[in-house]
Amino acid sequence: MTSHPLLHALIPLVDDLSRDLPEQERYRRLLQALRVLLPCDAVALLRLEGEWLVPLSVNGLSGDTLGRRFRVREHPRFQVLLASTAPTRFPTDSPLPDPYDGLVQGASGDLQVHDCLGCPLLVDDQVWGLLTLDALSPGQLAPVDLGALQAFASLAAATVRVTLRIERLVRQAEGEFQRAEIYRLAAGERPHTLIGQSALFCKLMEDIALVGASALSVLISGETGVGKELVAQALHAASPRANRPLISLNCAALPESLVESELFGHVVGAFSGAVSDRRGKFELADGGTLLLDEVGELPLTVQAKLLRVLQSGQLQRLGSDREHRIDVRLIAATNRDLAEEVRQGRFRADLYHRLSVYPLHVPALRQRGSDVLLLTGYFLEENRSRLGLHSLRLSGDAEAVLLAYPWPGNVRELEHLVARSALKAYGQRRDGSRILTLSAEDFALQGEPPGPPRAEPPLEPEAPVGDLREAVEHFERRQIRASLERHQGNWASAARELGMDRANLRRLARRLGFV
Structure with missing residues (x-):
């Protein structure tokens, strides 16, 4: 390969280093030029994050590749590439499985990769990631000059350095000095992370980065299953409290009698079964962040006590007169319209305004x-x-x-x-x-979501005409039983559907004799 085509490909990419381009566009241009210059079917740029390789940009691979996270120890070819300081060409008959088998676009059958080479990217003398090239035909990459690939790797590293520098300047300008903590790795299994590129998702990530570094209370809203807890984790990781605990409490999962104890703790003898002192979630989260999931399910009596704690920064354990001072950043999450709950008298307006200093809405999938x-x-x-x-x-x-x-x-x-x-x-x-x-x-996504057929709730026979009170109770039993059946026994969801407070629904059910 002569230097002329290589030089022709490198010049516009070098020019891009001085231009104001989005990160994804920089990487896209880099890989596009590499694939045009070298005879391959797919190229990829991957960043090393602990024991994982994360695709940042791909060309010639299936669209879902960008959502994948490759554990290095499960992919021996990646291990070989990361251990090398220069480009590596794998033999066409290498027995090592290729991570991209089945992911290359534009062919049929098993789509197995038969030719592969790659090069580590060094940023500040540290391995930052990988640049990989793959081909479906044996020997297709044989003409590739490894020196040309090394030149591209150096340019890719320069592109990464420019991108990182711009990102660093933006963080400094906006005071987002801990934004990278969103992507921290936990020991052992990698936790689920926020993934997406849509405009709504990018706006959400911008809001997370903006409010994460502050001490403001955040109210996260969104439908069930959108990832509100992941958003809370990202907010905590982006905050100065990231090295302190993030404590979660699902308010819908607790009976009303235990909510106060879970939040504020109790002392021995505070109630039947309180055989020892116990710290509540507020004390466990001291110095860190407390996530109140499904906060709309809190009973009104507990809402009042929660408001007092938020206003004073002090709490009392159940059964104790002693004050405990706490320093907690509060994040709340709900799938309910709390503003409407306030209008209906089911949620305190003062608490709502205290929680929703910075509202975040997580878009539906x-x-x-x-x-x-x-x-x-x-x-x-x-x-x-x-x-x-x-x-x-x-x-x-x-x-x-x-x-x-x-x-x-x-x-x-x-x-x-x-x-x-x-x-x-x-x-x-x-x-x-x-x-x-x-x-x-x-x-199996035709029509309704897949799952076992839902049995119709067993309905009682029609009530006899006569006593009006018995007829009303009969109707109430049918409605409550049917609602609980639809919501798999979730009392909070059933109460919401029936337009009742959860505690009132339970009292009514007890009076009707089936709980």
Whole structure:
């Protein structure tokens, strides 16, 4: 390969270093030029995050690849590339499985990679990530000059340095000095992370970065399953309290009698069963962040006490007169319209305003367009690892049905659907292939979401005409039983559907004699 075409490709990319371009556009241009210059079917730029490689930009690979997270120890080719200081060319008959098997676009069959080379990217003398090239035909990459790839790797590293420098300046200008903490790795299993590229998602991430570094209370709203807890984790990670605990409490999962004890703690003898002193969630979160999930389910009596704690910064454990001073940043989450709850008298207006200093709305999955495929890629890679496959991928018709489906259960539904579909398809394999393709039929998304048929609630026979009080009670029993059946025994959801306070619904049910 002569230097002329290489120089022709490098000059515009060098010029890009001085231009104001979005991060994704810089990386896209880099890979586009690399694929035009070198005879490959796919290229990828990956960032090393602890024990994971995260794709930042790809060209020639399926769209869901950007949502995947590759654990290095599960991919021996990545291990070899990261251990080298120079470009590495793998033999065409290498027995090591390729991470991109089944992910290269534009071919049929198993789509296995037969030619592969790559190069580590060094930023400030540290391995930052990888640049990889793959081809479907054996020997296709043989003409590639490894010196040319090294030159591209150096340019890619320069592009990364420019991007990081711009990002650093933006963080300093906006006071977002801990934004990178959003992506911190926990020990052991990598936690689920926020993934997306849609306009609504990017706006959410901007808001997280903006308010995360502040001490403001945040009210996170959104439908069930959109990832409100992940948003809370990102807010905590972006805050100066990131090295302190994030404590969560699901307000809908506790009976009313235990909510106060869980929040504020208790002393021995405070109530029957209180055999020792116990700290509540506020004290456990001291110096850190407290997440109140489903905060709209809190009883009004507890709301008043919560407001007093937020206003004074002091609390008393149940059964004690001693004051405990606490320093907690509060994040609340709800799938209810709290403003409407205030208008209906089911939520205190003063507490609502105290919680919603900075409201954040998490968009529904159906509003996020092709983010569905990125999230699917993330979940596919998780399940590929669990099932011990070389590749777990989507067919074209599967992508189409996933994009068309309305996702009433949002990201949580998608996660469970991918896991269920992958396991079923794995169990139905006939040829023992290590590359598994999920089709539209595997997802079974025609009409209603997949799941066991819902049995109709057993209804009592019609009440006899006569006593009006008995007829009313008969009707109330039917309505409550039917609502509980629809909501799988969740009293808070049933109360919301029936327009009642949860505690009042339980009292009515007890009076009617079936709880």
